[in-house]
Amino acid sequence: GIQVEQSPPDLILQEGANSTLRCNFSDSVNNLQWFHQNPWGQLINLFYIPSGTKQNGRLSATTVATERYSLLYISSSQTTDSGVYFCAVERAAGNKLTFGGGTRVLVKP
Amino acid sequence: KAGVTQTPRYLIKTRGQQVTLSCSPISGHRSVSWYQQTPGQGLQFLFEYFSETQRNKGNFPGRFSGRQFSNSRSEMNVSTLELGDSALYLCASRLLPSQGTQYFGPGTRLLVL
Numbered sequence: 001g002i003q004v005e006q007s008p009p010d011l012i013l014q015e016g017a018n019s020t021l022r023c024n025f026s027d028s029v030n031n032l033q034w035f036h037q038n039p040w041g042q043l044i045n046l047f048y049i050p051s052g053t054k055q056n057g058r059l060s061a062t063t064v065a066t067e068r069y070s071l072l073y074i075s076s077s078q079t080t081d082s083g084v085y086f087c088a089v090e091r092a093a094g095n096k097l098t099f100g101g102g103t104r105v106l107v108k109p
Numbered sequence: 110k111a112g113v114t115q116t117p118r119y120l121i122k123t124r125g126q127q128v129t130l131s132c133s134p135i136s137g138h139r140s141v142s143w144y145q146q147t148p149g150q151g152l153q154f155l156f157e158y159f160s161e162t163q164r165n166k167g168n169f170p171g172r173f174s175g176r177q178f179s180n181s182r183s184e185m186n187v188s189t190l191e192l193g194d195s196a197l198y199l200c201a202s203r204l205l206p207s208q209g210t211q212y213f214g215p216g217t218r219l220l221v222l
């Protein structure tokens with residue numbers, strides 16, 4: 001099956017810093033989503049981004065489908081950005097998301 | 110529009126028992142998927158249902174089963190519980206299979222003693 005690798009596995013930031021999270025995948029996909037998992041376990045949708053670039057406030061994402069990677073940018077980080085960020089991909093007609101291992105982010109005040 | 114809801118939110122069972130978890134999708138969504146999250150294995154796909162039919166199934170033993178009702182609500186069942194079934198079970202819905210964003214519910218946290 002498709003492989004999804006996220007890096008780095010852990011990230012410690014000072015409040016106000018910028019950061020980049022990376023997601024590499026091993027095959028063509030027709031769906032790529034970024035999630036933030038809150039402390040209670042819920043997966044919060046950040047982006048649906050199978051290709052191109054999107055921005056939502058301090059967060060933005062870029063997917064280069066031809067090179068099989070996606071980047072999530074966090075700018076001016078806040079303590080509320082702490083948590084685990086997951087990338088998940090789906091192949092055409094795959095009917096399921098395959099998740100990466102996540103990046104655990106800690107933003108210190 | 111209300112989000113995906115899951116019941117119960119927390120559950121404690123003992124080995125050998127069985128459990129049924131429920132998921133109500135976002136109104137209008139007809140595709141429902143289930144995922145298991147554990148510290149060791151991460152997030153893994155269990156199965157997807159659409160129009161009351163299982164369309165895809167992950168690599169889990171037959172003790173894990175599910176179904177979908179005509180109103181798109183879904184249930185999953187785990188029989189003969191094992192300690193390793195302790196996990197967060199997440200349900201997701203979307204309009205149609207293989208299309209668009211999947212929206213996740215808050216999850217059911219199952220502890221097997």
